[in-house]
Amino acid sequence: MLWVDKYRPRTLDKMFVHEEIAQNLKKLVAEQDCPHLLFYGPPGAGKKTLIMALLREMFGPAAEKVKLEQKTWKIDAGTRTIELELAMLASTHHVELNPSDAGFQDRYIVQEIIKEMAKNRPIDSKGKKGFKVLVLNEVDKLSKEAQHSLRRTMEKYSASCRLVLCCNSSSRVTEAVRSRCLNVRLNAPTVEQIIEVLELIGKKESLQLPPGFAARIAAQSNRSMRRAILSFETCRVQQYPFTVNQAVPAMDWEQYVSEIASDIMKEQSPKRLFQVRGKVYELLANCIPPEVILKKLLLELLKKLDSELKHEICHWAAYYEHRMRLGQKSIFHIEAFVAKFMSIYKAFLIETFG
Amino acid sequence: MGKRKAVIVLSSSEDDEVRDRSAGGHQRPSKSRSNPLSTSRKRIGKRSKETSCVGSVSRPSPKLEAAKFATLSEDFSDCLEDLHLARGNQYWKELWIDKYKPSSVAQLAVHKKKVEEIKCWLEDRLTKSKGRSGNVLLLTGHAGIGKSATVRAIASQLGAQLCEWTTPTPTLWQEHVHISNLGLRYVSKLDEFESFVEKVGKYSLLFPNNFGLSKVPIIILIDDLPGTNGRAAFVKLKKCLMTLAHSSQLPTIISITEFSEIDLGKGSTSRYEELISILERAGAQKVAFNPLTVSSIKKVLSNICQEEKCDVTLELIDQIAKTCGGDIRNAVASFQYCCVRPDDFLLSASSTQMTTNTRLDFTKSRSSLLTGQNGHEPLSFFLVGRDETLTLFHALGKFLHNKREIPNALDLDLGSESLVLCKKFVRKPLKMDVPERVLSQAYGQARPVVDFLHENVLDFVSDGAINDAWMVSSYLSDADCLLALSLHIIFPSLTDMHESKSISQLVAASVAVRGVLFGNVQPMSSRWHTIRSPKLWQIEHLAHQHKNELMGAKCDTYGIGVSMSEIVTEYLPSVKWISSGITDGLGDGKYEHYPIRVNSSSEHGFVVYDSKESMSNEESDDDEIEDW
Structure with a gap:
């Protein structure tokens, strides 16, 4: 098991970060009145951990007995039936799924599953009608239609099921859905918190941590707990006992992007642009999301850039990121950004150095 | 129905006989000779099928035929009489294609x-x-x-x-x-x-x-x-x-x-x-x-003209010869067509000739601006002759090579008169048709055209001109947005949607093509270039495959809640490191169930894709693109 999973806090009491929120949630559950919940926050902030702990708080250890199901849904859509296959993780009390995996047919999934869950409501030991919890991941990636149908079904079946939604950015969730949920924002953990956690893990694994080592990992982690723990484990595999100035391995794709960035800084010509395109292609073929590439590339470029130009470059990066969302093929826009950067940078070089 | 069939059979056999008789002596033995042979060779020694069709129309003995029909059916004979009369009244000529064979x-x-x-x-x-x-x-x-x-x-x-x-x-x-x-x-x-x-x-x-x-x-x-x-x-x-x-x-x-x-x-x-x-x-x-040369077609046409004593201008012959694309059958047919009503045709031909002449000097200077008008320039081009078609690669070559006229002083003067442009927006006139028309001749669809341009355009931008490269790629980015827009448009009625879709696709293609033409200010001097098929298509395919693979593995390994980008950007690289540690013998077998994906990949875990396979397909087209 990866350390990320191994040292994941299981209960609300044991949460390392967001302790306050955890306590509030605990009170909420204790009062037996749980509204729909929407957790949002940057990756690695602990949304998933919190949700799992919350479910355990609600249903006890039974919530942890989950089973993976590949379920085929037959959906009657007017004139034809659509068959959709979607993986879901289910216990007796909750179902977890990722509706955006269904692609453009996501709205059928949302409706159908909620309907089905509403049909067979569990009855708890006291004979009272209980409710099931439906955990939907990546709600921000749902289509607008799916979010609308989510809103309707939410109202209709609110007696029989509770929704727990989870996403990175609440701005891509429609107002209607947001207003029907209790919004819980989870901040990224601070560097100090990450250091604390890493040192804790180090103690439990009985590792000797040289001073400042955890701090360096934390600094590289982008304030993502998951990222920090993963690279901590990577370091452990690479070299143990740790040395004081052991390099923290960067993600391979990030290295690749910084290579691209230095390529761009070295030469500004159509030929080089073409080479850059080839490299971006390799990243894309490995399913690295284009937004992530563009963002990382911008950060790498900014590192090496004269502060005079930073403003303009950021402007163009934002411009082409928007274009990317409007367009179909991201490479066109990434390339346009690179070309624009090259053009600006070259003009700058000529101006300053003649 | 049955009767009718019988009639047809009769007429066709009749036709054969008649033609045999008219064809004369030395073809006779050929028929008898062919008899012992298979049925598949029954047409030996006769003219080809098309000409036999024509022959049946101009057959000289319809009366005899009509008489035979009359014995079969009274009604039919009546009808046929009418038909026959009608045909008799008509002034009928043999097609020139056959006449001047x-x-x-x-x-x-x-x-x-x-x-x-x-x-x-x-x-x-x-x-x-x-x-x-x-x-x-x-x-x-x-x-x-x-x-x-x-x-x-x-x-x-x-x-x-x-x-x-x-x-x-x-x-x-x-x-x-x-x-x-x-x-x-x-x-x-x-x-x-x-x-x-x-x-x-x-x-x-x-x-x-x-x-x-x-x-x-x-x-x-x-x-x-x-x-x-x-x-x-x-x-x-x-x-x-x-x-x-x-x-x-x-x-x-x-x-x-x-x-x-x-x-x-x-x-x-x-x-x-x-x-x-x-x-x-x-x-x-x-x-x-x-394909036949223009001059030889002209010779043939003017011969026919003399024989038939047609009163047509040399220009018309010239035009037909030029537009037929080396196809003499087409040239003769359209020549005959023109001679049917020479008055009308001459008028339109000469008038367009005049307008083209007068407009020539204007268009030359302003064609970069007013190319839209050139679209309906010589109407007669579409009256006769074949529509010229281009291969997609031919058209792409035209766009990419971006050949421009060399301006002379006179043109520049005229240009400044008509419209004053900022110097940085001024381009020399194009050495080709309107880009949109070239596109339509090549039956270019927007998406592939844009992709092809994107793949190849950087080869044609001269070395130092990074600004041009940006201009071109920004236009391509615009075109991509337009194309994406065409997918998302939702209109009340279906036909509306279809139309607007195709229009926005046309617009996208036009933006891409004109962007490439405009942005590339100093195109490289023309030399041999191969046009590659877009690597993007391969990459998309690979990414799709990869994604499906990951989707399959995702649930087993990482649980449902983890998003795709998290897996790719965080889990996979670390797991790769960790599992490579295991193969070095450092680990203790704890991570066994994580798939090891490093073996087949290169240094960074990225596979180097071989595009040779797709290249070979294009190679055959290369010779067309050499120089335009």
Whole structure:
């Protein structure tokens, strides 16, 4: 098991970060009145951990007995039936799924599953009608239609099921859905918190941590707990006992992007642009999301850039990121950004150095 | 219904007889000779099918026919009488294509060298035909450039008799049902061709002995290869042709019409090329016909003009010759069409001529701005002649090479008069048609055109001009947005949606093309460039595959809640490191169930993709793009 999973806090009491929120949630559950919940926050902030702990708080250890199901849904859509296959993780009390995996047919999934869950409501030991919890991941990636149908079904079946939604950015969730949920924002953990956690893990694994080592990992982690723990484990595999100035391995794709960035800084010509395109292609073929590439590339470029130009470059990066969302093929826009950067940078070089 | 069928059968047999009679003496024996042969060769010694159609229309004895019909049915005879009268009143001319068919070698418009080549070959084969292989001559070329006419003319000059394979008429389904009810087996046209090929081998051996009286040399002409559908049939056809090339004892001429890629799609051209290469390997000699030159077509047309005493201007002839694209059949037909009502036509032709002349100097200077007007410039181009088509690669080459006129002082003056532009926006006039028209000629669809431009344009931007590169890529990015927009438009009615979609696609293509033309201020001096197929397509395919793979593994390994990007950007790289640690013997087997994905990849875990495979497809098109 990866350390990320191994040292994941299981209960609300044991949460390392967001302790306050955890306590509030605990009170909420204790009062037996749980509204729909929407957790949002940057990756690695602990949304998933919190949700799992919350479910355990609600249903006890039974919530942890989950089973993976590949379920085929037959959906009657007017004139034809659509068959959709979607993986879901289910216990007796909750179902977890990722509706955006269904692609453009996501709205059928949302409706159908909620309907089905509403049909067979569990009855708890006291004979009272209980409710099931439906955990939907990546709600921000749902289509607008799916979010609308989510809103309707939410109202209709609110007696029989509770929704727990989870996403990175609440701005891509429609107002209607947001207003029907209790919004819980989870901040990224601070560097100090990450250091604390890493040192804790180090103690439990009985590792000797040289001073400042955890701090360096934390600094590289982008304030993502998951990222920090993963690279901590990577370091452990690479070299143990740790040395004081052991390099923290960067993600391979990030290295690749910084290579691209230095390529761009070295030469500004159509030929080089073409080479850059080839490299971006390799990243894309490995399913690295284009937004992530563009963002990382911008950060790498900014590192090496004269502060005079930073403003303009950021402007163009934002411009082409928007274009990317409007367009179909991201490479066109990434390339346009690179070309624009090259053009600006070259003009700058000529101006300053003649 | 039954009656009607009977009538048709009668008329067609009649037609044959009539034509035989009119054709005269020396064709008679050919028919009797052909009798012992298979049914598939029943058309031997006759003219090809098209001409027989025409012949039936201009047949001189409709009365006789009408009388026969009358005995069959009174009603029919009445109708036919009317019809016959109507036809009698009409002033009818034979089509010029048939009337002015070249009967001698001298009349051929084909290049002398080609004619000579074929003639030499035929003479060579006819004088000492015994016991040598390579009796097959292959003629290739576009439609209507006189392949068959050349063979016929030479044959008649050499006094040889031409035996022609004509693909039998296709069997209709009803016919098929009827035949199979009678207990006959259906024979596919390809099978018939196969048996014909077999017989050619034997027949040529037997023939001179059996019919010793005939000293007329025989040439076999295969003008129409049976169509094939599917790989198996094609292989069979190939085998047939191979045996034909090897076993044929008589000089055999196979003429294959080249099709442009656009007409038939990519697969079929490669098939024709394959056929040609197979025949060549089997020892066939190939003579490739080029499209006829404008001057030779003009000569033919003016000859016809003199014969018919038509009052047409030289300009018209000139225009027809230019627009027909080397297709003389088309040229003659459109010439006849123009001569039907010369008054109207002349007017329009001359008027456009005038306007083009007067406008020429204007357009030259302002064509970069006003190219839209050029769109409906010479109307007569569309009245006659074939629409010119371009291959997609040809068009792309035009856009990418971005050739511009060299401006002279006069043009610059005019330009400044009409509209003053900032200097950085001024471009020299294009050395081509309006980009949109070029696109439509190439049947370019927006998405592939944009992708192709994107893939290749950087090769054509000169080295230092990074600003140009940005301009081009920003326009391509615009085009991509427009294309994406065309997918998302939702309109109330379906037809509306369809239309707006196609329009926005056109706009996107136009933006991309014009962006490429405008942005590339100093295109590289023209040199050899290969046009690559977009690597983007491969990458998309790979990414899709990869994603599906990950999706499969995702649930088992990482649980449902983890998003795709998290897996790719965080889990996978770390897991790779960790598992590579295990293979080094550092780990303790804890991580066994994580898939190890590092083995097959290169240094960074990124596979290097080989694009050679797709390149080879394009290579055949390269020669067209060399210089435009």
